[in-house]
Amino acid sequence: MKRLAEFIRSVIPADPFQLLFLAGVVCLIAAHGLRWEPVGLPSARQSEGDFGLWLRYIGPVIFVYFIIFSGMAGYFVCFWAGKHPLRRVIRWVCAPALLGLGLMFFRILYLSATRTSILESASSITESRFRWVEANLWKLPEGFQFTLLGLALIGIFISRMAFGIATLPVAVPNAHVSQENLEAWRRLQLLIFLLVGPLILVGLLLSFVSIGIPLMVFSRPPAYIQSIWFSRLAAVLTAAAACTVVLCLMGPENRQTVRDSIRLPDRTSALVSLLFPVGTAVLISAGHFVVDRQVWVAHDIGKLSPPEFGSYFDTPHPYFLLLLFFAAFSRRSSFEGYFKSNSLRDTGRIVEYSS
16 A cells, blocks of 8 residues: 555655546546537427537537647646746636537527527527526536636636746656656657547648648549448558658657567467456346346336347447557557657656756
8 A cells, every 4th residue: 555655645746636637627528529409409400500500510610629639738848838827727728618618608608599480680689598498507417517617627726827836848757867768758748648649640640641631632532432331441541651750750769669569478478458348248238138137027027028139239440459459559659659669668657857
């Protein structure tokens, strides 16, 4: 327990209030994948016009990128706070998040009521919109809630920064880095930032090259995107491209460590790596069967046929196994070159460096 407590303390920032900033950034990162469409929002109508339809279907796809940008900027400031960290947080983290949140709220306000008659006045439409928002303000979806929570946590930390009580970048206790490890640490900072932020841009870039450019050139979707192999190979190519980017950031010394670590597993390791996921899948499926069987016995016996045990199990497609291989190889190569390389072995922990 003592060693566990020491480990936990070693990864907690020297200023515990920096955890508020990190928690706020995590909320911003998580918000974009949550629900933004309120329950009860009026469905699309012909009277909305081109702007209303654009706001309904295209708007959230664009507006959410302001939230994504603010989350990535938050991680960037964690490592590169600059000479004016307070100004950088407000400008690059809080402002985009508030802008995205405001645009999302304007979208709901606009779509909550649309003109149903040419005789209906603009004031009555505006009044109906505000009545709808007032009735549903406390029922806003999880995307709004997480963004507001993230901004609130970051705001608390900003208030401490304004009084000079807290500062950035995030640093662990007693952290230091020697001059010979400086280049390796900078590469590690860049890699961590890439993994938690801009790595998603790799997939977006590939999508733009394979779909966006042909669409702009020929004014119609390319025929190959309708093939089932396109969707299957897209995930494999995205993982391979992300792995390539990570390996490029490592540098030649760390890439050599990755190459040296690639080897066939021994029999015991191969058996454990096979039995662990299979056993987990069997346990989950068996649990579902037991629960459904109990529900059937309690409520549906004599009315419905009992659940069949074999229907809860399925053999995975080789394509999914291929995806798992690329994902596992990408993750291992992302960290193997750093945490097993000689350049960082002496530090023993992630360290902080501020230029």
